[in-house]
Amino acid sequence: MLTHTWIITQTLGQTIAVILLLIVVFKSLPILMHWNRESASFLQLKLERRTYLISTIIQFVFWYQIAGLLLFLITVNNILPGSIKGAMCATGVLSVNIFGYPLLWIKLIAVIVYAQFLFLNRMDGREPLYPLTPNKYYWLFPALLLVIADFILSLLYFSKIEPDIIATCCSISFSTAKDSSIFFIAANVRMVPMLIFFYLSFALLVISVIFFNRGPELSFVISLGFTTTAVFLLKNHFVKYIYGLPSHNCLFDIFWGRYYYIGYILFSALIISLICSLLLLTLKYIEKGLSAPVKPIRKILQWGAVLGSTLFTLLCSIYWLNWIFLD
Amino acid sequence: MNRWLNILDYAIISLLRRRRKQIALVVIYTLVVAFFASVIFFTGALRQEAVYVLSDLPELWVQRLAGGRLVPIAQSKIDSIAVIRGVKRVLPRLWGYYYDSPSGAVFTITGSDSLPKGLKLLDAAIGGGLDSNQVFCGSGFPETHFTGLGQQLGLIDYKGCLHSFEIVGRFSSQSDLLTRDLIILSPSAARKILGIAKNNYTDLAVEVWNPDEAETVGRKIDRLFPSVRVVTSAQLRSTYEALFSHRGGIFIYGALISLFSFLILAWDRASGLSREERQELGILKGIGWQISDVLWMKFWEGAVISLTSTICGLVLAYLHVFYLNAPLLRPFLIGWSVLYPEYRLQPAFAFSEVLLIVMLAVVPFIAATIIPAWRGAVTDPAEVMQNG
Amino acid sequence: MMPRIRVSLIYLYVLLALVLLFTSITLTGHTVQGRQRMEGERRIAARFLLSDLCLSTESRHTRHLSQPELLAAFQDLPGFHDHFPSSSFIRPQKLNWQGVVAQETLRRE
Numbered sequence: 001m002l003t004h005t006w007i008i009t010q011t012l013g014q015t016i017a018v019i020l021l022l023i024v025v026f027k028s029l030p031i032l033m034h035w036n037r038e039s040a041s042f043l044q045l046k047l048e049r050r051t052y053l054i055s056t057i058i059q060f061v062f063w064y065q066i067a068g069l070l071l072f073l074i075t076v077n078n079i080l081p082g083s084i085k086g087a088m089c090a091t092g093v094l095s096v097n098i099f100g101y102p103l104l105w106i107k108l109i110a111v112i113v114y115a116q117f118l119f120l121n122r123m124d125g126r127e128p129l130y131p132l133t134p135n136k137y138y139w140l141f142p143a144l145l146l147v148i149a150d151f152i153l154s155l156l157y158f159s160k161i162e163p164d165i166i167a168t169c170c171s172i173s174f175s176t177a178k179d180s181s182i183f184f185i186a187a188n189v190r191m192v193p194m195l196i197f198f199y200l201s202f203a204l205l206v207i208s209v210i211f212f213n214r215g216p217e218l219s220f221v222i223s224l225g226f227t228t229t230a231v232f233l234l235k236n237h238f239v240k241y242i243y244g245l246p247s248h249n250c251l252f253d254i255f256w257g258r259y260y261y262i263g264y265i266l267f268s269a270l271i272i273s274l275i276c277s278l279l280l281l282t283l284k285y286i287e288k289g290l291s292a293p294v295k296p297i298r299k300i301l302q303w304g305a306v307l308g309s310t311l312f313t314l315l316c317s318i319y320w321l322n323w324i325f326l327d
Numbered sequence: 328m329n330r331w332l333n334i335l336d337y338a339i340i341s342l343l344r345r346r347r348k349q350i351a352l353v354v355i356y357t358l359v360v361a362f363f364a365s366v367i368f369f370t371g372a373l374r375q376e377a378v379y380v381l382s383d384l385p386e387l388w389v390q391r392l393a394g395g396r397l398v399p400i401a402q403s404k405i406d407s408i409a410v411i412r413g414v415k416r417v418l419p420r421l422w423g424y425y426y427d428s429p430s431g432a433v434f435t436i437t438g439s440d441s442l443p444k445g446l447k448l449l450d451a452a453i454g455g456g457l458d459s460n461q462v463f464c465g466s467g468f469p470e471t472h473f474t475g476l477g478q479q480l481g482l483i484d485y486k487g488c489l490h491s492f493e494i495v496g497r498f499s500s501q502s503d504l505l506t507r508d509l510i511i512l513s514p515s516a517a518r519k520i521l522g523i524a525k526n527n528y529t530d531l532a533v534e535v536w537n538p539d540e541a542e543t544v545g546r547k548i549d550r551l552f553p554s555v556r557v558v559t560s561a562q563l564r565s566t567y568e569a570l571f572s573h574r575g576g577i578f579i580y581g582a583l584i585s586l587f588s589f590l591i592l593a594w595d596r597a598s599g600l601s602r603e604e605r606q607e608l609g610i611l612k613g614i615g616w617q618i619s620d621v622l623w624m625k626f627w628e629g630a631v632i633s634l635t636s637t638i639c640g641l642v643l644a645y646l647h648v649f650y651l652n653a654p655l656l657r658p659f660l661i662g663w664s665v666l667y668p669e670y671r672l673q674p675a676f677a678f679s680e681v682l683l684i685v686m687l688a689v690v691p692f693i694a695a696t697i698i699p700a701w702r703g704a705v706t707d708p709a710e711v712m713q714n715g
Numbered sequence: 716m717m718p719r720i721r722v723s724l725i726y727l728y729v730l731l732a733l734v735l736l737f738t739s740i741t742l743t744g745h746t747v748q749g750r751q752r753m754e755g756e757r758r759i760a761a762r763f764l765l766s767d768l769c770l771s772t773e774s775r776h777t778r779h780l781s782q783p784e785l786l787a788a789f790q791d792l793p794g795f796h797d798h799f800p801s802s803s804f805i806r807p808q809k810l811n812w813q814g815v816v817a818q819e820t821l822r823r824e
Contacts, residue, residue: 005367009687012583016694023698049705052618056626057697064690071686074679335723343722377768379753383761390782420764424778433772435779439763446762448755465769498759505756507769508778530782532764563766563781631726638733645737649744664773673749674741 006075007158014151017061021144024057028137035134055121062114069107077255090252099157110146115275131289198233201226202313209305216280223277241319273308276301338627353636360640360688363582368648369656375675377567386541387533388558399527413544415536419528423521430471432665434508438517451496457513463496465506467666485522503668590695597699608703609711618704625700633692649674
């Protein structure tokens with residue numbers, strides 16, 4: 001399948017990302033070793049110049065990876081189901097071989113890691129003395145690892161797709177609902193406690209983000225809980241009301257135009273909320289070294305965390321309530 | 328906002344100052360983008376057409392093989408397939424190829440006695456079924472033989488005897504993509520021309536009650552009758568999905584190589600700063616531009632070039648495929664055909680396709696110009712002014 | 716000081732105009748007539764059981780892509796090579812003697 005236009009584009013983009021990040025890591029090694037804030041040597045000047053290159057490249061790769069995630073989602077949701085037999089949506093496409101789902105996870109984690117680095121970079125750039133400078137570059141190593149993993153997994157995943165072999169789509173996923181996999185335990189879990197937990201964690205998240213400035217660890221943990229519950233409930237509860245079908249527990253059909261691409265909105269809201277609460281946590285640890293006021297930044301992050309989770313909860317609830325009150 | 332516009336201003340003015348170099352770059356870039364955008368548009372539109380047009384067909388197609396060749400299928404087999412549970416209807420087909428020596432073209436002959444009512448694209452003189460001396464035909468035969476509705480059409484049967492038919496219906500040239508080479512005869516006449524014995528058919532189309540059961544029914548037919556091949560309509564459509572995705576991909580590889588060679592040009596252009604350019608950057612640094620400002624200025628230069636060329640390439644590709652009917656791509660499909668359809672494709676507008684093209688065009692260019700831009704941005708003002 | 720002309724704004728307007736041009740020709744190209752034509756073709760295909768598009772008429776397997784004929788390579792005359800220009804742009808489907816469904820049956824069992 002490597003001759004497919006969409007796949008060529010993504011592989012090309014991933015290759016570029018790997019090359020650029022290799023360059024970046026290679027260039028950042030001297031910074032990690034020789035950075036000395038007090039020194040006025042020629043080496044230090046050279047290293048300072050180098051930081052511009054690194055932050056520019058990471059910014060570029062970050063935006064490319066966001067677009068690449070979008071491209072990947074379009075590929076598995078809309079493009080590939082046509083050419084793989086039996087696959088009706090991304091569930092079937094991603095499960096044609098074992099590399100599908102790990103690839104999706106790695107792409108999501110990579111976005112979070114880039115966001116973390118860019119945030120550190122941004123905070124560092126506001127200061128005249130670059131207090132975070134040598135240390136923030138340690139984040140480049142996980143980023144590089146993720147990009148390489150992403151590249152290799154993409155190659156394996158796309159090259160191992162055989163259009164002739166029948167994929168097992170939802171028809172199989174539903175009938176083996178008692179599978180041990182975490183997203184298929186729906187049959188055994190009662191929905192009501194989960195729903196209560198979902199709304200409770202949402203309320204706690206909002207309260208802790210707004211009122212407990214000192215304890216971002218708490219809100220980050222709550223945010224993790226909220227996100228997991230949200231994805232679980234979206235898959236097993238809310239999608240039914242989005243599709244209007246009681247038996248259709250497919251997580252990926254919401255990315256289709258038939259449902260107004262609502263999946264893109266829901267998942268970006270969720271991811272923005274998660275990233276913002278993670279950054280609030282980061283902010284607490286770097287705050288001491290910063291001289292510029294961090295209050296406006298914190299405000300933005302708080303707004304991001306609250307608005308993202310609210311948007312998600314509101315949209316899901318509207319679908320649900322709409323269905324209840326219609327009947 | 329103002330600061331951004333100022334930097335963009337400067338970037339554009341400095342591009343315009345060196346316009347002779349840049350125009351060549353933009354032209355080549357536009358052509359490269361136009362080439363692969365054409366491939367993507369063309370294949371996307373063809374695929375859309377195939378999926379839509381072939382969506383109402385029966386679910387299963389049954390053919391008989393003997394010695395690896397297709398052979399006619401007997402009436403008795405139709406009867407025994409029709410009683411399989413789940414089968415709604417068995418529709419026998421009579422079809423084959425006809426080489427027309429005067430024009431050198433190959434036509435497709437189909438036998439049909441169904442009433443052609445309610446077909447907008449068929450210009451028919453009769454309302455009922457076909458008599459044994461009447462035909463419907465696509466636009467191909469009348470065009471190569473300079474005949475038309477109401478005139479005669481001569482076909483030579485497999486024994487060598489000439490038969491004459493009256494053209495009583497003609498498909499509009501709008502449906503060329505489907506009917507260009509068709510000649511539709513009554514079943515008895517089709518048998519005579521194709522040399523198929525009575526009670527025999529070329530192959531069968533099988534309708535099933537529940538489309539989800541098509542595979543199961545197909546497997547059952549396959550087991551019950553040795554030497555039979557079953558093709559499902561899903562496979563039929565996936566044939567058209569695969570169309571071009573193979574060589575279409577190779578086209579893209581070709582385009583990528585031209586893109587790479589072009590990128591080397593861009594890289595070279597961006598990194599080999601002339602003396603004036605170095606001096607200019609030195610002066611900018613000297614009058615107080617930050618490294619990040621210069622970097623942004625260089626970035627905007629690249630962005631202006633690549634965005635302009637991508638948009639121009641998209642427009643060019645669109646005109647090429649949908650207004651000029653892809654004169655550079657169609658010959659590959661037509662090959663040595665004497666008769667080929669003059670189709671006009673319906674644009675399949677997909678935001679995702681445009682996103683794909685933009686990613687393919689803009690990302691490598693920006694990536695190739697980042698490092699040279701940084702090299703320029705860290706130029707030491709004092710050094711440049713002394714040596715320059 | 717002379718009044719400044721914002722080259723950047725002019726450029727952005729030109730870019731916007733090009734984007735609008737592209738969007739508008741794309742949207743106008745998607746005509747009702749085209750839809751109707753495709754609808755008509757769909758009904759013809761269903762009525763006369765036409766399983767393939769007429770993309771090329773040079774050889775039997777590129778005329779009817781989905782009706783595979785095994786051994787097509789030497790079917791017209793002995794030693795007749797099959798490398799028609801159009802057939803090289805179509806990916807061959809994997810088949811065995813029994814045909815497609817049989818192959819899937821084998822793989823499952």
